Each structure stands twice: as C-alpha cells, then as structure tokens.
Amino acid sequence: MLKDRFEAGEILADKLEKSAPFENPIVLALPRGGVPVAARIAKRIGAPLDVIIVRKLGAPFNEEFAIGALVEGDPERVVLNEEALYRLGVGKEYLDSVVAKEREELHRRQKMYRAKESALDNLTGKTVILVDDGIATGYTMKAALAAIREQNPAKIIVAVPVAPADTIEEIRRLADEVIVIETPEPFWAVGAHYQKFDQTSDDEVIELLKEAEAKE
Template sequence: MDRFRDRQQAGERLAERLVALGYGREPQVLVFALPRGGVLVAHPIAQRLGAPLDVWVVRKLGVPGHEELALGAIAAGGGRVLNEEVIRGLGIPAEAIAQVEARETQELLRRERFYRGERPPPELGGKVVLLVDDGLATGATMKAAIAAARAQRPARLVVAVPVAPPEALREMEALADTVVCLKAPPDFRAVGLWYERFPQVSDEEVLYLLRVS
C-alpha cells in the first residue's frame, strides 16, 4: 500500500498538483481547511500558492445512539446536507434530527468563535475557493461546506483532498467545479489507512497554523 507519510507530506503533494494545474498563478485564491485534520494538509498548500489560510467549520450529524454513522452534516454559513437513505432506512423521526442539528449547531458556532475569534469570514464573491481536507469517506461534511460556499457565488469552487473512494469523488465532481485528488483506491475503507502517521490534531495545532499562515 502506497501511503502518505503524514498530513504535511500529503499537503505538499497536493500543492504540487495544484501548482501544475495553474492555481499558483491565480491572484484571488482562498484556501479553506476543514478542521481539524484538514488544516495540516491545507497549510503547505496555502504557503505554496501564496494564499491566505482559513477554516470552514463543519459538523457531522450522527445517528442518535450510533453517532459514528452520519445522517448528514452542517457547515458554517448555513450549509446542510442530509443522508435520506440512512434516515429512511433507520426510520429516524424529524424531531430526533432537529435535536441533533440543534446540538451540533451550538458546537459549530462555538468552534468557529474559537478558531476565528472576532475576525469575520472573508468574502468569496468572484474568488477561487479551495476546500481542503485530509481525505473523504462519505463526503458528508465536504458536501455541507460546498453548499455553504456555493451560496456566496465564488468564481470557482475547488475540492482538494489527498485520498477518497471513487464513489465519493463522483459525488464531489457533481457539486464542485473541480476536484483534485491524489489517490482514489477502490479498496478505500478509511482515510487513516492511507497515512503512515495519522494522529489526532489538537485545537492548539490548528490555532498555531492559522496564526503563522
């Protein structure tokens, strides 16, 4: 299995691909990371492109009692997606979904204040927006981020990830203007399996990288 050494290396390789595609010559590029792991991938990309680095806070909506299974996701700026197949299959009532969403919305707002402080999010109109994560599994959180970003009418919306399963990539290609992915293994299984080192990322690491970018 050809794996990335860590998120830093994955970001460096993604940056090389993006430069080869011409994004290093774009004057209006904004790089947004999905925290926390996406920040470590996005940091070398922002450095290589000479672009500002910011975060797009997202929250998975977990099935009550089985929170590891996503029934949908929400994103800062109002992005929201639901997995109707999961909801119908498990018979999850609307009241339960509303309770999960209300709880996760509070956490999303808390995290956005924590990461950004009083700094307002940048304007996206007419900009080239890169949404970066350390990989996609179901893609639910990325879909929510895309929905929120698209509402602000960027000139171009790009999803950039090191690894994702082919089916998730096909869904992203229908939503974003461009999808840049280095690996699309059919035997995907989990994002972390494609990294030699895949530790938890702390809030302190995120804040540090945002400060030095």
C-alpha cells in the same frame, strides 16, 4: 501510503501549482484534520487560509454514519440525507437534539479559531480551494460545497489526499475541479492510508491559522 498530513499538503500543492496562478485565491480547510494539509497548500501558493466549520450529524447508535451536516454561515445551513433518515426511521426529536449538540460544538470552534471576521462572508469572485485530509462518505464535503457555492465564487477546487473513487465522482459534479492523490480500492478509512494519523488538536489548528495570518 502518505507519511502524514503535512506531506499530503506538499504533494497537493505540487499538483495545484501546475494550474497556477489562481484568480484571487483563498484556501478553506475543514477542521480539524484538514488544516495541516491546507496550511502547506496556502503557504506554497501564497493564498490566505481560513476554515469552514461543518459538523456531521451522526445517526442513532452509530455517530460515524452521517444523516446530515450542519454548516456555519449566516444563516447556518442544515443539509439532510433524506434517504438515510427514512431508512433509519430517524424522528424529529432525535434530529433536533443532534443538531443542537453539533451547533454548540460549531459555535465553540468558531470562537476558538477566529480572531477576525470570517472569510466566508466574502467569497464572491474568488477561487476557493477547499481542503480536507481525506474523504470517506463525502457528506461534510458536499455540505461545505453547497454553502460555498451560494457565495458565487469564481471557481471551486476540491483538494484531498485520499478518497474512494465513487465518492470523488460525486464531488466532481459539485466542484469545478477535483485534485486527489490516491483513490485506493478497497477503501477502508481515511486514516488507514497514512503512516501517521494522530488527531489534530484545537491548539494545532489555532497555531497554524495564526502562522498563516502572520504571513499575509
């Protein structure tokens, strides 16, 4: 059981430091919950911090179940879970509407979180450390990995506090290295493995990104 996201970041930083130094590292967080974890890691290894914004595309009548993901970039990428679309009978009209809704939220977060050019435009040859506060199905993480891989980084390391063992095995096939603290069985939900798992606010994200930028 982890105390909170900051403690999770410190434990992951301990594990990452065993592999240091890193070639031209950058820490990318999946907001919002991944940012407090990533902030501690970036501080400890002396790397810049940024976010990669991914919006889950929720299924009809169950928004928590991912039928795909929308990833920021130029162009933006829509990654679909074709098996789920077929099984649930999701039509084009619903898919177009959920993509439009999540694109609006993605653009809102881009404007709020970034006062400078996105680091996503310059990942070539870098060691990318991709961080979230935990993984459940892993769909947003997989979508982020696909977008990052297109930028030809030198290496991609996924660092997460908690995730199901089978999902971690899937992530290992997409990343160059995976660091995880706990793979509990049974796995109920990410928040069940934290003592404190309050929702991270936009203001907290902005403050943590500003603090990290001031230290660069």
